[in-house]
Amino acid sequence: MNAEKPSYMREVLETREMELNMGPQHPATHGVYRAILTLDGERIMKLNSVVGYLHRGIEKWAEYRTYQQGVPIYDRLDYLGAVLNNHGIVGAVEKLLQLEVPRKAEYQRVICDELQRLASHLMWFATHALDIGAMSVLFYGVREREPIMDLFEAHFGQRLLPNAYPIGGCRLDFPKGWTEACRKFLKALKPRIDDYETLLTGNRMWRQRTIGVGVISKEDAIAYGLSGPTLRGSGVCFDVRRSIPYSAYPEFDFEIPLGTNGDVFDRYLCRMKEMRQSIRIIEQALDGMPEGDLKGKAPKIMRAPMGEVYFTVEAAKGQLGYYIVSDGTDKPYRLHIKSPSFINLQGLNRMSEGALIADMVAIIGSIDIVLGEVDR
Amino acid sequence: MADEKETTAAPAAPAPPKKGWEPTGEIAESDASKALLEKFAGFAAPVKNLAKEPTVMVKKEKLVEALEYLKSDPQHLFDYLSDMTAVHYPDNDKKIMTVYHLYSTSRKDSIRVKCELDEGEACPTCVGVWPAANWMEREAFDLMGVAFEGHPDLRRILMPDEWEGHPLRKEYPLGGPQEEEIRSNKYGKPQLLPDDLEEARKIIEEGRNER
Amino acid sequence: MEAISKFIRMITFPELFKGMAVTAKYFFQRKVTEQYPDQKTILPYRTKGKLHVDIDKCISLCRFCEKVCPEGCIKVFPPPKELAKTDKRPVEFYINQEHCLHCGMCVDSCSTGAIHHSDEYELVVIDFKELLGDKETLPYDMIKKHYRWNYLENVPVKIKDSPLKEEEKSQ
Ligand code: SF4
Ligand code: SF4
Numbered sequence: 001m002n003a004e005k006p007s008y009m010r011e012v013l014e015t016r017e018m019e020l021n022m023g024p025q026h027p028a029t030h031g032v033y034r035a036i037l038t039l040d041g042e043r044i045m046k047l048n049s050v051v052g053y054l055h056r057g058i059e060k061w062a063e064y065r066t067y068q069q070g071v072p073i074y075d076r077l078d079y080l081g082a083v084l085n086n087h088g089i090v091g092a093v094e095k096l097l098q099l100e101v102p103r104k105a106e107y108q109r110v111i112c113d114e115l116q117r118l119a120s121h122l123m124w125f126a127t128h129a130l131d132i133g134a135m136s137v138l139f140y141g142v143r144e145r146e147p148i149m150d151l152f153e154a155h156f157g158q159r160l161l162p163n164a165y166p167i168g169g170c171r172l173d174f175p176k177g178w179t180e181a182c183r184k185f186l187k188a189l190k191p192r193i194d195d196y197e198t199l200l201t202g203n204r205m206w207r208q209r210t211i212g213v214g215v216i217s218k219e220d221a222i223a224y225g226l227s228g229p230t231l232r233g234s235g236v237c238f239d240v241r242r243s244i245p246y247s248a249y250p251e252f253d254f255e256i257p258l259g260t261n262g263d264v265f266d267r268y269l270c271r272m273k274e275m276r277q278s279i280r281i282i283e284q285a286l287d288g289m290p291e292g293d294l295k296g297k298a299p300k301i302m303r304a305p306m307g308e309v310y311f312t313v314e315a316a317k318g319q320l321g322y323y324i325v326s327d328g329t330d331k332p333y334r335l336h337i338k339s340p341s342f343i344n345l346q347g348l349n350r351m352s353e354g355a356l357i358a359d360m361v362a363i364i365g366s367i368d369i370v371l372g373e374v375d376r
Numbered sequence: 377m378a379d380e381k382e383t384t385a386a387p388a389a390p391a392p393p394k395k396g397w398e399p400t401g402e403i404a405e406s407d408a409s410k411a412l413l414e415k416f417a418g419f420a421a422p423v424k425n426l427a428k429e430p431t432v433m434v435k436k437e438k439l440v441e442a443l444e445y446l447k448s449d450p451q452h453l454f455d456y457l458s459d460m461t462a463v464h465y466p467d468n469d470k471k472i473m474t475v476y477h478l479y480s481t482s483r484k485d486s487i488r489v490k491c492e493l494d495e496g497e498a499c500p501t502c503v504g505v506w507p508a509a510n511w512m513e514r515e516a517f518d519l520m521g522v523a524f525e526g527h528p529d530l531r532r533i534l535m536p537d538e539w540e541g542h543p544l545r546k547e548y549p550l551g552g553p554q555e556e557e558i559r560s561n562k563y564g565k566p567q568l569l570p571d572d573l574e575e576a577r578k579i580i581e582e583g584r585n586e587r
Numbered sequence: 588m589e590a591i592s593k594f595i596r597m598i599t600f601p602e603l604f605k606g607m608a609v610t611a612k613y614f615f616q617r618k619v620t621e622q623y624p625d626q627k628t629i630l631p632y633r634t635k636g637k638l639h640v641d642i643d644k645c646i647s648l649c650r651f652c653e654k655v656c657p658e659g660c661i662k663v664f665p666p667p668k669e670l671a672k673t674d675k676r677p678v679e680f681y682i683n684q685e686h687c688l689h690c691g692m693c694v695d696s697c698s699t700g701a702i703h704h705s706d707e708y709e710l711v712v713i714d715f716k717e718l719l720g721d722k723e724t725l726p727y728d729m730i731k732k733h734y735r736w737n738y739l740e741n742v743p744v745k746i747k748d749s750p751l752k753e754e755e756k757s758q
Binding site for chain 3: 065068069070071072073136140143146153154155156157158161163166171172175195196198199202203204
């Protein structure tokens with residue numbers, strides 16, 4: 001750094017690095033996350049993340065609950081994408097017990113998953129824009145999320161943490177009028193996403209704040225284990241829905257949007273495009289909803305044979321994995337959660353090298369962390 | 377190795393069945409696992425799996441070499457470390473097991489590599505292979521007490537720095553060091569109330585008064 | 588020519604006005620906010636609110652709800668064996684709503700439908716003990732609720748989003 005400075009500065013002014021503490025209670029960190037920044041002027045030399053303020057010991061807790069009892073707790077990992085967390089654990093236990101899930105239940109799961117992904121992305125969109133300074137977008141994002149929450153309330157009975165799926169299938173069919181309400185919402189949402197893109201995508205200030213900021217190359221992104229839109233923004237085509245297919249996803253036609261530069265703007269575009277793809281998937285699933293059984297055949301007392309499984313789903317933040325070790329009882333012997341936010345946050349070190357402090361906020365926003373999932 | 381730990385007995389709480397932990401199911405094979413077994417003959421052994429996920433147990437000495445091989449060999453290209461964790465088996469011979477889930481973004485294939493360790497033995501770090509392993513290993517160290525040899529920054533990550541003990545180990549109580557205190561607050565969890573109604577009523581009255 | 592139009596674009600900020608047009612468009616639409624304490628919404632049929640128990644329906648010896656609850660909120664005291672032959676109703680029933688996740692697993696597991704959610708969602712209390720429901724407080728306004736619920740089950744789902752309603756009007 002020294003060499004870049006003009007010679008007179010080197011001689012006259014003595015400069016030294018400064019340590020700046022950001023967080024844990026900082027509005028732009030989306031929760032209780034603390035970053036200790038080593039600064040050279042305005043530039044970040046090194047970033048030291050401190051996490052764990054929200055650690056609730058969910059992995060330990062899980063060892064003392066049966067497989068069924070555990071399900072509602074994993075909602076609380078990524079509380080903006082609760083249904084997706086549910087799908088992960090339910091799918092993992094189904095894989096462990098080799099349960100067959102009825103096709104209709106899989107379709108219902110896909111619909112609810114994608115609605116949740118929309119809700120999560122809308123919330124990200126709202127807060128990310130607010131971080132960078134686009135205030136009105138916050139209201140639009142939250143407003144759009146509201147009908148999704150209403151749909152969840154009508155179907156699951158809860159808005160945010162619905163305990164969506166039981167092991168082996170789904171609980172109830174969609175209530176009367178739900179499908180129509182859902183279709184109507186999707187129809188209204190499509191032009192509105194265009195509206196929001198006019199607010200941001202073409203906006204000169206938005207572009208200046210995001211293009212070329214927080215760049216992470218393709219190779220680095222893979223090496224740092226990033227996943228979800230954060231990885232796809234760098235141009236790596238890895239989407240669990242396509243790469244390690246689960247549930248009914250192979251039956252649907254959708255695209256995986258990819259970025260090119262791996263900066264904040266690309267990650268933003270990826271998520272916006274992903275919302276459109278989610279709408280496409282929901283529409284296809286609603287059209288092709290099969291008839292049949294919903295509940296499936298799940299035993300009341302679930303005893304898994306000794307062994308281990310690893311099951312991953314594409315959550316809103318990235319690849320969410322559950323690694324279950326079973327010891328023959330009805331409780332997991334060890335349950336490990338691969339949380340996408342935790343791993344993605346690690347990549348922040350790489351992305352923020354040499355960035356300005358003001359850009360830090362944009363970068364944190366662009367990787368879309370939820371601290372409940374980081375700290376588990 | 378896989379057959380070594382069959383001789384052991386009894387894992388621990390919660391609700392221990394009286395036999396040692398050993399995976400059941402069948403041995404699943406893929407090209408990568410076959411190649412790995414061939415290349416590291418004597419150091420690697422196949423492991424049974426329930427869901428037909430190819431799994432290989434690699435000895436500690438060759439672990440990093442094997443991971444490096446899986447990552448860089450043009451036939452395998454497991455360039456993505458999906459997950460890394462550790463499991464505690466207090467009554468097995470080898471008490472700690474580290475587990476690596478690898479994925480290949482180009483070949484769309486996955487494999488699981490495991491490594492057994494003795495109590496207190498350090499695991500070789502794979503931060504050099506994937507930088508992603510940095511926090512995962514810190515987490516394993518924090519919650520499970522596995523040391524990682526050569527790790528650049530081995531500190532606690534989720535628990536506070538001054539915390540004592542490693543919460544995910546089997547001997548660690550669910551309630552933590554203050555377990556007794558939490559259990560005695562019976563009003564909070566009615567399920568912990570005694571089956572005798574009069575006693576239960578008394579505890580609830582007391583609990584109500586406390587609050 | 589291109590340079591000029593580029594220059595004009597640079598100084599006039601067209602994208603800013605486009606954004607403002609979007610804002611202006613929503614300015615004339617109906618409000619979506621609800622003034623909560625004054626204006627209460629009718630919740631859908633499946634709402635998982637505060638738990639209620641129909642003590643007369645409960646057969647108490649099964650205690651499925653107690654076993655399945657992940658948070659240990661429920662404790663059922665079945666009657667002594669001699670009594671149980673004739674009257675299976677529980678002698679005491681505790682639910683600690685303070686710890687309840689409103690997950691609905693107890694409701695799923697109950698075979699008689701004795702335990703069920705109500706649509707009460709205002710759980711703010713001054714004293715914690717108000718949230719510990721027992722035999723006296725748990726069966727609350729049962730008939731009224733059932734009546735309303737049965738009515739609600741046949742009401743199709745509506746999402747409260749004003750622009751949607753406008754769309755309906757225009758159709
Ligand atoms: S409420 Fe239902 S599940 Fe619970 S004890 Fe009564 S009958 Fe059994
Ligand atoms: S709703 Fe869930 S947490 Fe609440 S009492 Fe029932 S099972 Fe327990």
